[in-house]
Amino acid sequence: MSSSDIFLSETIGTAVLILLGGGVCAAVTFKRSKAYAAGWVAIAFGWGFAVLTGAYIAVQSGAHLNPAVTLALAIKGGTEWSQVPVYFAGQLLGAMIGAVLVWLTYYGQFRAHLSDPEVLAAHNGQEGMVDKATAPKAGPVLGIFSTGPEIRNAVQNLVTEIIATIVLVLAILNLGLSDNGKGVGPIGSLLVALVVVGIGLSLGGPTGYAINPVRDLGPRIVHALLPLPNKGGSDWGYAWIPVVGPLIGGAIAGGIYQVAFA
Incomplete structure (x- = not known):
C-alpha cells in the first residue's frame, strides 16, 4: 500500500471517529439537543460505535486511527517505521476535520448554547453561580472537543x-493482525470497539x-x-x-507484548 493510500484512509477514518465521538459529546451537552443529559453511558457507547465505524471505513490502512496504536504496531513489527509519520499525519488531519464537522452539524446548538444567559453567567462567575477566582480556564464547550480531568493532578x-x-x-x-498485517481486521474492529466502551465505563x-493523542489534540x-x-480558553496547560500519556502507554504495551506474548 502506498503512503498516499495510508494517509487518505487514516484521514477519512479518523475524521469519522471524531465526528461521531465528538457528536455524542455535543448531543449530551446541549440543552437544545434531543439527547441532552443522556449521561456517561451514552458517551461511552457513542465513542465505542465511533471507533467501530471509523475502523470499518479505514480498514484498508489497518484502521489504526490512533498514534498510540501505530507506535505499538511499529514496535511489534506489523507497521514499518518509515510509515509511522504518514499514519500520524493522516490521523491528526482527520481529527481536525472531524472536529470541524461536529461544529457544522451542531452549529445552531453551539450558537444557542454560547449565547444562553445561564451559560454565560456560569462561565463569567456572575449571579453567584461561579466564583471567578476558582472558575476553570476552559470554555463551556471545550469538553465537546477534548478531554479534561475531574481532579487536576x-x-x-x-x-x-x-x-x-x-x-x-x-x-x-492480542487480537491478531489481519491479512495485510497492518491492523486487526473487521471482526477485530468490533471487539476493539467493545474494549473502548469498557475502558470508558471503567477508566474514563x-x-x-x-x-489517543490526536483524538484530543486535533x-x-x-x-x-x-x-x-x-468559548474561553483551550486549556493548553x-x-x-492526553498526548504524552497515550504515546507512553502505547510504547509500554508494545514492549509488554514483545516480552510476554510474542
Whole structure:
C-alpha cells in the first residue's frame, strides 16, 4: 500500500471517529439537543460505535486511527517505521476535520448554547453561580472537543491515561493482525470497539479517557481556531497529558507484548 493510500484512509477514518465521538459529546451537552443529559453511558457507547465505524471505513490502512496504536504496531513489527509519520499525519488531519464537522452539524446548538444567559453567567462567575477566582480556564464547550480531568493532578492524570491506553493497545495486539498485517481486521474492529466502551465505563471517569493523542489534540486545535463567542480558553496547560500519556502507554504495551506474548 502506498503512503498516499495510508494517509487518505487514516484521514477519512479518523475524521469519522471524531465526528461521531465528538457528536455524542455535543448531543449530551446541549440543552437544545434531543439527547441532552443522556449521561456517561451514552458517551461511552457513542465513542465505542465511533471507533467501530471509523475502523470499518479505514480498514484498508489497518484502521489504526490512533498514534498510540501505530507506535505499538511499529514496535511489534506489523507497521514499518518509515510509515509511522504518514499514519500520524493522516490521523491528526482527520481529527481536525472531524472536529470541524461536529461544529457544522451542531452549529445552531453551539450558537444557542454560547449565547444562553445561564451559560454565560456560569462561565463569567456572575449571579453567584461561579466564583471567578476558582472558575476553570476552559470554555463551556471545550469538553465537546477534548478531554479534561475531574481532579487536576498531572501525575495522576498522566498515569490514568497511560494505564487506559495500555489496556486498549494490549487488547488490539492480542487480537491478531489481519491479512495485510497492518491492523486487526473487521471482526477485530468490533471487539476493539467493545474494549473502548469498557475502558470508558471503567477508566474514563478521572480524565475522560483520551487514549489517543490526536483524538484530543486535533479537536483542541480546532476549538482554539473556531470563531466561537464566549468559548474561553483551550486549556493548553493540560493538553500535553492526553498526548504524552497515550504515546507512553502505547510504547509500554508494545514492549509488554514483545516480552510476554510474542
